[in-house]
Amino acid sequence: MNQIQLYIYIILFIFSISIFYGKENDDIIHHKNKNDFFFLKDVLKYKSNIQEHDIKKGKSYLRGRATIEYDNSKIEADYIELDWKNGNLYANSKEKSVFLQNKNHQYFFSKIHFDLKNKIGEAKNFYTKEENHIVIADDIFQKKEDILMKKVTYISDPFFLKNKDNFPDFYLKTDYLKYSYSKKYILSGPIFFYWYRVPLPIFFPFLYMPIKFNKAYYSIIYPKFGIQKKRIYMEDLGLFFPISDLLNFRINTSIYNTEQWKIKTKIEYKLKADHYGFINFDYQNMSNQHKNYLFQWKHNSDLKSNPKINFNASINYDNIFLHNENFSYINIRKKLSNYLWFMDIYMIQNHEKKEIKFIIPELILHTKNILFHDKKNLFLNHINIENEFHFQNYIDYQKTKYFHAEFNHNMSMTAYFPFFYPYLRISSKILYKDFYAWDFPYFHISSLQEMDVSTNILSIPFYKIWKLKDTLLLKHEIKPILSFHMIYFSPVFYNAKNHLKKRINFILNDNWIIKNTRNCMGVCKQIEIFKEINSSFIVDHNFIKWENFHIMGNTGLTKNLEAKYKVGINFLEKKHKMIYFDFSFSSNYDITFFPIKNKFQKKGKNRYDYFFFDQKNYAKYPIPFNLKIDFHSNYENFLDKKKLFYTFLSFNGSVNITKYWKISFHTDYDLLKNKIILANIIFGRDLRSFEMSFNWNIVKNSSWYFFIGLKDPYLKNIIQYNEKN
Numbered sequence: 245m246n247q248i249q250l251y252i253y254i255i256l257f258i259f260s261i262s263i264f265y266g267k268e269n270d271d272i273i274h275h276k277n278k279n280d281f282f283f284l285k286d287v288l289k290y291k292s293n294i295q296e297h298d299i300k301k302g303k304s305y306l307r308g309r310a311t312i313e314y315d316n317s318k319i320e321a322d323y324i325e326l327d328w329k330n331g332n333l334y335a336n337s338k339e340k341s342v343f344l345q346n347k348n349h350q351y352f353f354s355k356i357h358f359d360l361k362n363k364i365g366e367a368k369n370f371y372t373k374e375e376n377h378i379v380i381a382d383d384i385f386q387k388k389e390d391i392l393m394k395k396v397t398y399i400s401d402p403f404f405l406k407n408k409d410n411f412p413d414f415y416l417k418t419d420y421l422k423y424s425y426s427k428k429y430i431l432s433g434p435i436f437f438y439w440y441r442v443p444l445p446i447f448f449p450f451l452y453m454p455i456k457f458n459k460a461y462y463s464i465i466y467p468k469f470g471i472q473k474k475r476i477y478m479e480d481l482g483l484f485f486p487i488s489d490l491l492n493f494r495i496n497t498s499i500y501n502t503e504q505w506k507i508k509t510k511i512e513y514k515l516k517a518d519h520y521g522f523i524n525f526d527y528q529n530m531s532n533q534h535k536n537y538l539f540q541w542k543h544n545s546d547l548k549s550n551p552k553i554n555f556n557a558s559i560n561y562d563n564i565f566l567h568n569e570n571f572s573y574i575n576i577r578k579k580l581s582n583y584l585w586f587m588d589i590y591m592i593q594n595h596e597k598k599e600i601k602f603i604i605p606e607l608i609l610h611t612k613n614i615l616f617h618d619k620k621n622l623f624l625n626h627i628n629i630e631n632e633f634h635f636q637n638y639i640d641y642q643k644t645k646y647f648h649a650e651f652n653h654n655m656s657m658t659a660y661f662p663f664f665y666p667y668l669r670i671s672s673k674i675l676y677k678d679f680y681a682w683d684f685p686y687f688h689i690s691s692l693q694e695m696d697v698s699t700n701i702l703s704i705p706f707y708k709i710w711k712l713k714d715t716l717l718l719k720h721e722i723k724p725i726l727s728f729h730m731i732y733f734s735p736v737f738y739n740a741k742n743h744l745k746k747r748i749n750f751i752l753n754d755n756w757i758i759k760n761t762r763n764c765m766g767v768c769k770q771i772e773i774f775k776e777i778n779s780s781f782i783v784d785h786n787f788i789k790w791e792n793f794h795i796m797g798n799t800g801l802t803k804n805l806e807a808k809y810k811v812g813i814n815f816l817e818k819k820h821k822m823i824y825f826d827f828s829f830s831s832n833y834d835i836t837f838f839p840i841k842n843k844f845q846k847k848g849k850n851r852y853d854y855f856f857f858d859q860k861n862y863a864k865y866p867i868p869f870n871l872k873i874d875f876h877s878n879y880e881n882f883l884d885k886k887k888l889f890y891t892f893l894s895f896n897g898s899v900n901i902t903k904y905w906k907i908s909f910h911t912d913y914d915l916l917k918n919k920i921i922l923a924n925i926i927f928g929r930d931l932r933s934f935e936m937s938f939n940w941n942i943v944k945n946s947s948w949y950f951f952i953g954l955k956d957p958y959l960k961n962i963i964q965y966n967e968k969n
Contacts, residue, residue, distance in 0.1 A: 288312060288313070288314045289312070289313040289314070290304070290306060290310070290311065290312045290313070290324075290326075291306075291309075291310075291311050292306035292307055292308055292309060292310035292311065292324070293307060293308030293309050293310075294306070294307040294308050295307075301327075301329075302327060302328040302329035303325065303326065303327050303328065303329075304325070304326045304328065305323075305324075305325055306323070306324040306325075306326075307322070307323055308322065309322075310322065310323060310324040310335070312324060312326070312333075316346060316347050317344070317345065317346045317347075318343075318344070318345045319335055319342065319343070319344050319356075320342070320343040321335040321336060321337045321342040321343070322336065322337040322338055322339065322340070323335065323336055323337070330359075330361050331358075331359060331360030331361040332357070332358065332359055332360070332361075333356075333357070333358040333360065334355075334356075334357050334358075335353075335355065335356050335357075336354065336355035336356075337354070337355075341353060341354060341369075341371065342354065342355060342356055344356070349372070350372065350373075351370065351371070351372045352370070352371040352372065353367045353368060353369060353370055353371075354368045354369035355367070355368050355369075356368075362388070363386070363388055364385075364386055364387055364388060365385075365386040366383065366384065366385045366386065367383070367384045368382070368383060369382065370382075370383075370384050370393075373405070376400055376405075376956060376957060376958075377398060377399060377400040377405075377956065377958070378398075378399040378400075378404070378405065379396070379397070379398055379399075380396070380397040380399070381393045381394065381395060381396045381397070382394050382395035383395065389424060389426040390422060390423065390424050391422070391423040392420075392421070392422055393420075393421040393422075394419065394420060394421075395417075395419060396417065396418050396419075396421050397415055397416070397417050398415060398416040398417075399412045399414075399415040400414070400415075400933060400954070400955070400956035400958075400959065401413050401414055401415070401932055401933045402932065402933070402955065403932050411440075411441065412933070413439065413440055413932045413933050414437070414438065414439055414440075414932070414933035414934070414954070415437075415438050416435055416436065416437055416438070417435070417436050417438060418432050418433050418434065418435045418436070418451075419433050419434075420432060420433035421433070429452065430451065430452065431450070431451070431452050432450060432451040432452075433450060434447050434448065434449055434450060435447060435448040435451060437963070446963070465480060465481065465482030465483065465484060465494075465496065466481070466961070467479055467480055467481035467482075467498075468480060468961055468964060468966075469964070469965065470964075470965065470966040470967060470968075471965075471966070471967035473969075475500070475501055477498070477499065477500040477501070478498060478499050479498040480496045480497075480498060481496065481497050481498070482494060482495055482496035482497065482508075483495055487511075490513055490514055490515065491511060491512070491513050492511070492512040492513075493509075493510070493511055493512075494508075494509070494510040494511075494512070495507070495508070495509050495510075496508040496509075503529065503530075504529060504530060505528075505529050506526065506527065506528035506529065507526070507527050507528075508524070508525075508526045509524065509525050509526070510522055510523070510524050511523045518545050519543070519544075519545050519555075520543075520544060521541070521542050521543035521544055521557070522540075522541075522542055523540070523541050524538070524539070524540035524541075525537070525538070525539055525540075526538040526540075536562060536563060537562065537563055538560075538561070538562040539559070539560075539561045539562075540558075540559065540560050540561075541557060541558070541559040542557065542558050542559075543555065543556060543557040543558075544556055552578065552579050552580070553576070553577065553578045553579070554576075554577050555575075555576050555577075556573075556574075556575050556577075557573070557574045557575075558571075558572060558573055559572045559574070559591075560572050560593075561591075561593070562593075570591075570592070570593040571590070571591075571592055572590065572591040572592070572593075573588060573589065573590045573591075574588065574589045575587065575588040575589075576588075582611060582612055582613060583609065583610060583611040583612070584608075584609075584610040585608070585609055585610075586606070586607070586608035586609075586610075587605055587606070587607055587608075588603070588605065588606040588607075588608075589602075589603065589604050589605055589606070590602065590603035590604075590606065591603075599640060601638065601639070601640050602638070602639040603636055603637065603638055603639075604637055604639060605635075605637060606634075606635070606636045606637075607633075607634070607635045608632065608633070608634050608635075609631075609632070609633040610630070610631070610632045610633075611630065611631045611632075612628060612629075612630045613628060613629050613630075614627070614628045615627045615628065615629060627657070627658070627659040627660075628657070628658055629655070629656070629657045630654075630655070630656050630657075630658075631653070631654070631655050632652070632653070632654045632655075633651075633652075633653055634650075634651070634652040634653075634654075635649070635650070635651050635652075636649065636650045637649045637650075638650075646683075646684075647683070647684040648681065648682070648683050648684075649681065649682045650679070650680070650681050650682075651679070651680045651681075652677070652678070652679050653676075653677070653678040653679075654675065654676070654677050654678075655675070655676045656673060656674065656675045656676070657673070657674045658671070658672070658673045659671070659672045659673075663701070667703060667704055668701060668702070668703055668704075669701075669702045670699065670700070670701055670702075671699070671700045671702065672698070672699045672700075673696075673697075673698050673699075674695070674696070674697050675695070675696040675697075675698075676693075676694070676695050676696075677692070677693065677694040677695075677696075678691075678692075678693055679691060679692040679693075679694075692733075693733075694731065694732065694733055695731070695732040696729075696730075696731050696732075697729075697730045697731075698727065698728065698729045698730070699727070699728045700725060700726070700727045700728075701725070701726040701727075702725055703723060703724050703725070704723075705721050705722065705723040706721070706722050706723075707719055707720060707721040707722070708720050712758075715760055716758060716759070716760060717758070717759045718756070718757075718758055719755075719756070719757045719758075719759065720754075720755070720756055721753075721754070721755040721756075721757070722752065722753070722754055722755075723752075723753040723755075724750070724751070724752050724753070725749075725750075725751040725752075725753070726748075726749070726750055726751075727747075727748070727749040727750075727751070728747075728748055729746070729747040729748070729749065730744070730745070730746050730747070731744070731745045732744050733745075749780050749791070750780065751778065751779070751780050752777070752778070752779050753776055753777070753778055754774065754776070754777035754778075755772070755774060755775060755776055755777070756772075756773045756774040756777075757770050757771070757772050757773065757775075758770065758771040758773060759771075771799050772797055772798045772799065773797060773799060774795060774796075774797050775796045775797045775798050776794075776795070776796040776797075777794075777795050778792075778793070778794050778795075778796075779792070779793045779794075780792050780793075789815065790815050791814075791815055792812060792813060792814045792815060793812060793813050794810065794811060794812025794813070795809075795810070795811050795812065796809070796810045797809050797810075804831050804832050804833055805829065805830075805831045806829065806830055806831075807827075807828070807829040808827070808828050808829070809825070809826065809827045809828075810824075810825065810826040810827075811824070811825040811826075812824055812825070821882070822880060822881065822882050823879075823880075823881045824878075824879060824880045824881070825877075825878075825879050826877070826878045826879075827875075827876075827877045827878075828874065828875060828876040828877070829874075829875050830872065830873065830874045830875075831872070831873045832870075832871075832872045833869075833870070833871045833872075834868070834869075834870050835868075835869045835870075835871075836866045836867065836868050836869070837866070837867040837868075837869060838864060838865070838866060838867055839866050846858075846861075865903055867899065867900055867901065868899070868900055869897070869898075869899045869900075870897050870898050870899075871895070871896075871897040872895075872896045872897060873893070873894070873895055874892075874893070874894040874896070875891075875892070875893050875894075876891070876892050876894075877890070877891040877892075878890055878891075889916065890914070890916065891914070891915040891916050892912055892913065892914060892915070892921070893912075893913045893915055894910070894911065894912050894913070895909065895910070895911045895913075896909070896910050896911075897909055903930075904929060904930040904931075905927070905928070905929055905930075906927075906928040906929075906930075907925065907926070907927055907928070908925070908926040908928065909923075909924065909925050909926070910922065910923075910924045911923050911924070920943055921943070922941075922943055923941070923942045923943045924939070924940070924941050924942075925939075925940045925942065926938070926939045926940070927940075931952075933954060933955060933956070934952060934953065934954055934955065935952070935953065935954075935955050936950075936951065936952040937950075937951050937952075938950050938951075939951075947968070947969055948968065948969055949966065949967075949968040950966060950967045950968070951964065951965070951966040952964065952965050952966075953965065953966075
């Protein structure tokens with residue numbers, strides 16, 4: 245929905261959802277041909293301090309705190325007059341406004357008049373206040389098919405909303421607004437912008453919007469303006485309209501200069517409740533010599549409505565490779581009782597190699613069978629077998645066409661059963677892999693078979709708790725895992741002596757945790773001194789080898805200080821042995837300078853806000869300051885002389901130097917290279933209805949960005965000014 249439409253809809257629905265003729269009640273339909281409205285006495289509730297009823301005239305007079313309730317609506321006024329014969333309702337108030345509430349919306353008038361029989365009415369001095377804005381209108385007229393509004397004002401000044409000022413600094417006005425109930429359109433006169441009650445040279449000559457409620461709607465997408473390289477540019481001027489109940493169309497254009505512009509089109513569709521998507525076509529003129537177009541099609545189907553089959557697609561193509569790699573696919577998923585069937589088509593555009601690669605087709609068949617699932621049987625507790633057949637055909641379009649086909653077959657059997665229940669649990673798995681490949685035009689055929697047999701023995705955690713003090717507990721937890729692993733490789737690619745590998749792994753998870761039980765309210769704070777001490781050993785060729793060892797921890801040292809660390813050694817192959825550590829700590833501080841103390845007794849008003857003043861009449865107000873310090877150090881030392889080591893110190897924070905000025909900063913400092921990597925300062929200024937910011941990056945290639953725009957979320961993208969170097 246366009247941003248400016250939102251506030252217009254609020255003032256349009258006042259009468260279309262009003263208390264009596266916003267919808268045709270069944271009682272009203274039943275009595276359409278009668279000349280009286282006495283049937284309302286059964287569905288309408290009313291009360292007041294004084295009540296008078298003229299039976300001959302068929303009128304009721306409610307005086308003093310008069311209230312009428314009907315359906316989800318309510319009217320409160322000093323005086324309400326209701327004619328039961330012709331359906332006229334009149335309400336006014338002398339001291340307070342007439343109050344009308346419909347569901348969660350509240351409206352105020354000086355007086356209102358409804359004609360329920362002819363469905364017409366009028367109201368004077370309309371006013372409504374929402375969370376972020378106020379709407380005011382002098383007159384509202386409801387005719388049979390139209391709603392007319394005169395002298396309409398829209399205000400979003402936060403100071404005015406909080407009653408800090410008697411006049412708003414910024415608002416919008418139009419003299420005329422019409423909503424056609426039958427033809428479904430909005431028409432307004434010129435919309436003017438005011439700054440401190442002075443009209444600005446910014447206006448919309450008129451506003452016309454055909455509308456379909458509860459469906460798609462027509463709207464104008466207002467652009468953004470900015471300045472870059474001393475030139476004004478415009479972004480995202482657009483139009484949105486529905487083609488049918490199933491199709492919507494959107495077009496946007498951006499103009500930067502005579503040589504650089506772009507147009508974006510988008511068609512959205514929804515075939516059924518579970519099939520929807522969009523088609524994009526973007527054309528961009530980069531310069532006189534470079535033109536780019538991008539085509540996108542995305543389709544989704546919801547598995548919730550049809551869990552047995554679904555179709556998804558994502559097609560992306562651009563002619564000059566704006567992205568490093570474009571990935572496109574079409575896939576179909578079909579699910580039957582115990583197997584899944586996949587058919588996929590892929591297209592990959594590679595920017596660096598300037599090539600297009602197709603995978604046509606990819607076929608996957610996955611089956612799963614549970615042989616046993618008997619909780620009473622100790623050794624046949626749970627056994628399942630899975631098979632996956634996978635076929636892929638690659639086509640590379642380069643100078644020479646290249647075809648490559650692969651076929652994979654994976655079969656696994658997994659069994660779970662307890663052993664010395666509940667202390668030990670055994671998990672066994674047999675995995676068989678079969679691989680075949682064909683290459684064209686080289687006519688190369690290859691194959692590989694592999695079998696992987698593994699057994700894991702898992703133990704429940706063993707722990708012990710020591711009570712250090714009345715409020716401190718130390719917990720030590722050990723969880724051992726023993727794993728047997730054997731892999732058989734086909735001797736085609738491997739030496740016959742090495743085609744069988746055997747391993748025995750022993751993993752020991754060792755955790756140390758301190759808990760503070762003081763005032764924990766059911767959730768106690770814990771400090772993980774050693775979150776995990778993990779060590780693994782290998783038994784291979786009758787030798788015991790130490791595979792790896794690492795320690796992890798997350799320690800909250802003080803209230804505002806937290807540290808994380810990870811240290812380890814990997815004993816892998818000779819060329820890849822590695823020693824590493826990763827350490828970081830963060831500290832967060834929230835400080836308030838010059839807090840308000842009782843010694844400042846004098847209170848006064850300055851610039852729409854109240855402050856405390858000292859003896860010299862200087863305003864005293866708190867200055868909040870936030871600072872977060874992050875330290876991160878990482879070291880990796882491969883024994884083949886490859887080392888990686890970096891250490892950074894980061895500062896992030898903000899300070900309100902005055903009530904309306906705020907400075908935020910972010911800095912990254914490399915301690916090893918002794919230089920600043922990143923330094924960014926943001927100056928922010930609160931300008932009541934507007935906000936201003938200046939973002940300055942001061943490292944090497946210095947850059948800056950300036951912005952000033954409305955705070956109003958409905959108008960901030962329409963009325964703004966930004967500039968960058």
